[in-house]
Amino acid sequence: MTKHGTLGVAVIGTGRMGADHVRRITEVTSGARVAAVVDIDAERAKQLAGRIDGCTAYSDTAAAMADPDVDAVLIASPGPAHEAALLQAFAHDLPVLCEKPLTPDAASALRVLEAEQRLGHRRVSVGFMRRYDAEYLKLKELLDSGRFGRTLMLHCKHRNVATPPGFTNQMMINDSVVHEIDTTRWLLDQEITAVTVLRPTPSAAAPDALSDPQLVLFETSGGSVVDVEIFVNCGFGYQVQCEAVGESGSARIGDGHAMVTHSGGRWGGEIDQDFVTRFEEAYDREVQRWVDATRRGETEGPSAWDGYAAAAVCEAGVRAQATGERTPTGLVERPAFYR
Ligand code: NAD
Numbered sequence: 001m002t003k004h005g006t007l008g009v010a011v012i013g014t015g016r017m018g019a020d021h022v023r024r025i026t027e028v029t030s031g032a033r034v035a036a037v038v039d040i041d042a043e044r045a046k047q048l049a050g051r052i053d054g055c056t057a058y059s060d061t062a063a064a065m066a067d068p069d070v071d072a073v074l075i076a077s078p079g080p081a082h083e084a085a086l087l088q089a090f091a092h093d094l095p096v097l098c099e100k101p102l103t104p105d106a107a108s109a110l111r112v113l114e115a116e117q118r119l120g121h122r123r124v125s126v127g128f129m130r131r132y133d134a135e136y137l138k139l140k141e142l143l144d145s146g147r148f149g150r151t152l153m154l155h156c157k158h159r160n161v162a163t164p165p166g167f168t169n170q171m172m173i174n175d176s177v178v179h180e181i182d183t184t185r186w187l188l189d190q191e192i193t194a195v196t197v198l199r200p201t202p203s204a205a206a207p208d209a210l211s212d213p214q215l216v217l218f219e220t221s222g223g224s225v226v227d228v229e230i231f232v233n234c235g236f237g238y239q240v241q242c243e244a245v246g247e248s249g250s251a252r253i254g255d256g257h258a259m260v261t262h263s264g265g266r267w268g269g270e271i272d273q274d275f276v277t278r279f280e281e282a283y284d285r286e287v288q289r290w291v292d293a294t295r296r297g298e299t300e301g302p303s304a305w306d307g308y309a310a311a312a313v314c315e316a317g318v319r320a321q322a323t324g325e326r327t328p329t330g331l332v333e334r335p336a337f338y339r
Pocket of ligand 1: 079
């Protein structure tokens with residue numbers, strides 16, 4: 001599969017996530033190296049490449065993919081740039097780990113699905129890293145075992161300390177709740193059929209024009225109901241929790257009880273402040289699994305179909321948010337290629 005034994009990866013986009021993946025591949029992941037970095041900010045790419053042996057900086061994605069040292073591509077540019085990079089990777093038949101979102105809307109995601117099907121084999125894994133988180137994996141195993149019967153409901157919480165300037169209501173769905181969309185589909189092995197969004201009176205800490213918090217409800221193809229509290233300016237920490245309620249038991253993850261302290265008549269612990277620390281091990285596992293599968297000549301993990309389904313549910317969620325109405329997701333039929 002690889003031309004040089006070690007997988008030569010081109011990392012496209014060297015901002016927060018891309019630079020972290022470059023560090024990960026260089027310092028943590030085995031069996032891979034960063035052969036190229038690409039950024040429209042040529043200086044940023046050059047500076048990063050200068051710190052890594054045998055790494056070439058590019059400002060043009062197509063040129064990086066034609067580099068004979070490049071065996072695979074990790075896309076970490078902003079969502080609107082993903083479709084073009086994915087189609088270029090298909091043209092070179094290169095395996096891709098694409099940070100979420102696959103693309104920012106359902107129509108462009110469908111174009112990617114069609115292009116991958118024309119290629120004739122799966123090449124894309126989407127970076128929904130919660131699927132690699134130890135707690136989520138335990139919950140998935142429990143639900144799949146059927147020990148608690150059918151899963152009736154999921155209660156999810158997704159809280160951030162604060163939003164950066166310019167963060168919008170739509171981004172609460174597209175950038176934050178998108179993770180609950182993927183975990184719901186994965187944990188329940190069902191599609192999301194309808195979305196409703198309720199907006200309580202905003203917190204006094206919410207920036208102007210942001211309706212924060214919101215309650216997002218999903219209905220699924222198997223008759224389960226999922227509620228997601230999304231609260232992106234909670235002020236106290238980054239919290240991702242999920243409680244599954246089955247017919248004969250419930251299970252909850254995300255309490256963050258790695259260490260409990262007792263002192264001065266109180267007990268307590270620490271709360272993560274962002275996703276980089278909360279999901280650090282999940283990102284590490286995601287990239288290692290992708291490298292291992294790619295070196296075996298296989299493609300695993302969340303597929304382009306999962307990326308399309310997430311984009312379609314996000315679109316419905318943004319419509320539901322604007323209208324206040326229950327909004328069907330209207331997914332296309334899943335192609336046999338992705339079953
Ligand atoms: P960022 O803005 O910090 O970095 C983006 C980088 O891409 C910048 O350096 C920019 O110059 C570069 N860029 C822009 N257009 C480009 C193009 N056409 N070709 C090459 N480079 C280009 O963004 P980020 O926060 O690192 O997000 C990157 C991706 O990672 C997004 O898809 C985002 O949704 C995703 N993300 C995923 C998670 C997760 O938990 N899985 C968390 C944060 C971000």
